[in-house]
Amino acid sequence: MTLITAKDGAQIFYKDWGPKSAQPIVFHHGWPLSSDDWESQMLFFVAKGYRVIAHDRRGHGRSSQVSDGHDMDHYASDAAAVVEHLDLRNAIHVGHSTGGGEAARYVARYGNDRVAKLVLIAAVPPLMLKTGANPGGLPIEVFDDLRNQLAANRPQFYLNFASGPFYGYNRPGAQASQAVIWDWWRQGMMGSAKAHYDGIKAFSETDFSDDLKNITVPALVLHGDDDQIVPVADSAPLSSKLLKRSTLKIYEKLPHGLCTTHADVINAELLSFVAS
Template identity: 50%
Template sequence: MPYLKLRDGSDLFYKEWGNPNGDTVTFSHGWPLSSDSFENQMAFLADQGYRVIAHDRRGHGRSAQTWHGNNMDSFVDDLQELFEHLNVHNAMMVGHSQGGGEVARFLGKYGTSRVKKAVLVSGIPPLVVKTEANKDGTDKSVFDSFREATRKDRAQFLLDVASGPFFGFNRPGAQKSEGQIRHWWQQGMNTSFKATYDCIEDFSETDFTEDLKRINIPVLVLHGDDDQVIPFKAAGAKSVKLLPQGKLKVYPGGCHGIHNLNADEVNKDLLDFLRS
């Protein structure tokens, strides 16, 4: 399996599939998952002749379980090293949830010299937590309860998230997929306890407002209007207004994991945006 040795000696796991000479699409996963979360999209675009790249963030999946550096600035520095290592240019970046924040912060910090387009799927930008200036955000007490549940029984907490709000399986009449639940839970449990805990603060309290304003390339925002994890009104609806070249598509009834439950539709939207 391919690994990149990072500046601090940590190993970063990545996948590189498809046509090595094709246009590049990169994927940044959400909390507390891994690159496996995007396997459907990666396989689909690889079959279409694209070069697809995804990594497990430090602390996640098969990457090193570092004690420090479980924060957005470290994550994007790692990603910059990966892009340099793999000679990524003229790419389209795709990020889900916290990975959407990673895409926004990467472009805000490093610019768009390597990237031509971006897609935020159920992304956390501009800001998740409720503040005086962000009335539509989620109260901090919710994330305090996440931290408490992680410390008390992480395995059960992650199972509850996957079985309920992440996929909308707690909605009346929802058809549960035991496979999706188990796959999500497995990814979450492969992430280190420390990264799981630290990233609750990172994804909820990092403000991406200024990053979004600086992104001078086309950005497609995909968001479900029944996202119980990162509500559309507080995230996708605001992000598209801050992006200079933002384009929005709302998935009616869509949950937080639209790239998993609405994979065919998301795949088509990604391909159409690539080709546009």
Template identity: 55%
Template sequence: MSSSFFTVSDGTKIFYKDWGQGQPVLFSHGWPLTADAWDGQMLALLNEGYRVIAHDRRGHGRSSQTFEGNTMDQYADDLAELIDHLDLQELILVGHSTGGGEVARYIGRHGSTRVAKAVLVGAVPPLMLKTPQNPEGLPIEVFDDIRKGVTDNRSQFFMDLSKKFYGFNRMMHKTVDGTCDSFWLQGMMGGIKAEYDCIEQFSETDFTEDLKKMDIPTLLIHGSDDQIVPIIASSIEAVKFIPNAELKVYEGAPHGLPQTHAEKFNADLLEFFGAESKITAGRNKGRLSEQISSQHH
């Protein structure tokens, strides 16, 4: 098992990495990144005995630079085909940002038969766009600006966006150039048409009904200072719709917390993966079980 390409039913080639043995954990990346965004998690979990898998969403990274099919439904169907192709069982799904939407839509469309648990990190559900029914959402102008940035000078836009993505525009955070360079490089690997199309998908897709179908233990993690997907319109709302969910807020953390807070994030993942369920969680040590116990009572 290493890295490979898999062809989905419409002919699109999806790049994925598949390392190790044990319970499978599949990672879905955010926009405009690639599977490489999960390097810090893949290595850590591999060393803990998990099988780790991450793919490049269609139009992103090393996958085909698709002209058509750049929709949330298709992303979810691609994921389903990959999961079926690898015949994954007792799977743990981890989705960041747009990838969190992909995970929710996958369960909404394909059910949770193969899934044991899910983690949504800085995820876009239930709906990012401000509407009369979603007053805390972001106005359409925010997403129009992203479209303009991608259209006018994608390279410069990604470099600028990386600062906000990782909170490096805040006085208390020192800019890590390598982190920004990696963001830029991953973004520039993708096809501009697919990345442009994806903006509408992550901003205007309503995942409310998908969240209600997430009938497996689900952990939501979000930074309180997420400037890309503000927590008030996303995880604060999403946790209300998922039957068996818990929300962990990282105080002062940015959108790209899997990179900036990797040690804490990885520890929380391992703790959640190890917890059998809400019923048995009290037997496990650590902060997560205490939070679950207090919720349970």
């Protein structure tokens, strides 16, 4: 397997497809998945002549199941280690959900001359948790419930999550794909329960406002208005306002897992932005 060693010794798995001389697109996956969740996008862009890279976050997928470091600072540092190992420059970074937070922190702290553009898709920034300064966020009880379900019966919790709100399969008339559900479950169960449990705090309680304010590259912010995981009202429009050079696009009736359920729509949108 292709692995690099992070600063604290964690082994990070990554994929690197396409010509080494081509412009790189780096994909940051969501919780509790792996780089496999980007297959539709990676196959699409490698066929267009781009170099595509995606890694498994620590404790996820094929990366090592370390006990510690399941927070956004380590996530961004691990991403930086992959980028530096491959010496990627002029890269477009694309993050979905938790990966959007990771990508934003990476670009803000490590991007410098290596990043050309940023894309946030159904992403957790600027802050998911309801606070005095963020009254539109979700109450802590929502995230406590996720932790409780994970600890009580992780396999069943993940099956329910993928079968219902993640892809919008709980909506009237939705046609659920059992293959998609089981692939989500497979990816989730590959990872560490400890990493996933700790990761809930990372994606829900991290405030990315300063990261977004410090990003100067062009950014594209995409979100579905029927996102049941990261509600659109308290995420995409607020992130777009904090970014210096952003374009916001909100899709009617699309769910959180829109990169899978509507890959053709998202891929065309990404290609337009990447190629511009």
